[in-house]
Amino acid sequence: MEYTLKKSLGQHFLKDESVCHRIVASLKEDTFSRLVEVGPGGGALTKYLLEIPDIDFKAVELDDEKVTYLEHTYPSVKGKIIHQSILDVAIPFEEQFTVVGNFPYNISSQILFRILEWKKHVPVMIGMFQKEVAERVASASGSKEYGILSVLVQAFYEVEYLFDVPQSAFNPPPKVMSGVIKLKRRETVCDMKSERAFFVLVKAAFNQRRKMLRNPLKGMFTPETLQQEIFTKRAEQLSVADFAALTFLMK
Template identity: 65%
Template structure:
């Protein structure tokens, strides 16, 4: 289904999860949450009609690019903001290769239907992406920022918190968008840790976390029984806990004890 926004001469495609931010104060607040210095490389994900793009392009001395799947929006942005010519990548962030050499910041009002997948992409790129400021569906933002012992705490919380400091910055009301989504939104900032969690290997850590939360209501000795020595599981009381009770450091330590 297409939503027509005649005053702006573009269509809003529900199939792409498009909800365009229209509150200028919120747009500025999001951009101000991204720490930048001169020469900073910045990638915007899903600029849409340019709500925060116009403020990003005003930042002095940054090297800016934006990635947008919707060809119509690319054409609209090029027509509306001539300075953006040559800085737009017309593809999905999920299929993209690294847009810059070296370190870059990532920012966006992320399409809610793929926001979790975008964060897994960030994990793939984490050696290059040092800061992320993103707007998510409120529940997803809360999940990413949740501490252990919280019912929102899960796979995404642990995997991201192993490598990034997470800050839940502020909420955004649904009336700040066109069309208004049926959910509230949350903006978070992720800053890469100088000392990430001490994991045995990425593969072991990811498998451990995903398996543990696969049966999150059960004691860990049940889902993890094939991954650890039986004697260790009998002796170590950590295996009587549930996944949400373990800190990121607990998971990291366990990754070194896997078979």
Template identity: 60%
Template sequence: MQYTLKKSLGQHFLHDENMCKKIVSQIEPSAGMQLLEIGPGGGALTKYLIEWKDVQYKAIEVDEEKVQYLQHTYPVLKDKIILKDILQADVPFEGKFSVIGNFPYNISSPIMFKMLEWEPQVDVIIGMFQKEVAVRIAAGPGSKQYGILSVLTQAFFKVDYLFDVNPNCFTPPPKVMSGVASFVNSGNPFGITEKRKFFNLVKAGFNQRRKTLRNALRGTLPPEALTHPLMDKRAEQLSVADFVSLHKQYQL
């Protein structure tokens, strides 16, 4: 049984076996572990993941043809693949689970927002992205790459850019370099309880990133907040802790 490539879904299939093994090796399997693969596609990573003993594996895949191919090729996958768009999916496990995937590049940022929704249950994420997206999420204050997703992700996860993946590792080769990053849940170290309000504050700050926060957040923060010393800075100059401080001080 064969499958076809669907450009509409941004599909690039990883064929380099050494790279597949390298990505899979970034997660340490353990007895009783729950593992979700996002976008298994043709099974490049899947065939290694299903060999792990005592691991509860599930996958979410939007392409019905790929689901049929995987279940035909690997009968053990029967009833383990959820045919759904990851962005519309419900949380797949009760309790803690880990995530791995070659994330479709056209929706990789929305996938990370989805992971932030599921964050209380997600221990570890190993994801492959377009390199510039992975670098952006891992970027620190003061850099042009640093933005909304950097702050929101780093508020809840320890983020590390791990390694590049050359276009030649894929069929067809993408026109961009890819990169693998890891996200280890840091246990909500800032004690953020109102995640939606925090997200809205960070987004408002970066929506006009060339302006000082005083101008970018006018109308979002109460008037007294606009005298705060941080208001003289631009959003990209604030650390995650700075954003949390504003959020907690003004309940926004």
């Protein structure tokens, strides 16, 4: 049984078995009893995930044709596929679950925001992204890659860049390199006024990342507060802790 690749869904299917083995090995470094695979596609990873003993497994797949293909090729996956987009799906488990996937590149940022919505349930995520996105999530303050995604994800998760994946590992080969990262939920999170205040502040700060913070943030703080030295810095110079502390000074 064959399947077609759909550009509209950002489909690039993994064909390199060694990459699959490395992802599964990274996954097994932590214990888990529930696992959600996002975008199983042609089942390159799925066939190994189905072999992990004593876990409750679910896969989230939007594409009808891939659902049919997976159920035909890997009969044990029947009844375990949630036939929806990861962006629309209800939380797959009420208990703690790990997330893994070769994520569709066209919605990779939205998938990370989804993980943040589910962070109380997701202690670990291992995902493949476009290398540029993977580096952005893992980058430290002061670097040019450091941005909204870096701060918001790192506030709640420790991020580890695991390895690069070349274009040749996929069918069809994407135009860009890929990278696999691991998110591990932090035991303690910086104090902040509220998560909503933190998200709003970080997004506004990076909206004009070349300017001193007092420009993009002027509506959020009193004129007196904006005289503090921290507001002469640019967004990329602030750590996660700096942003969290600033939320308490917001109007």
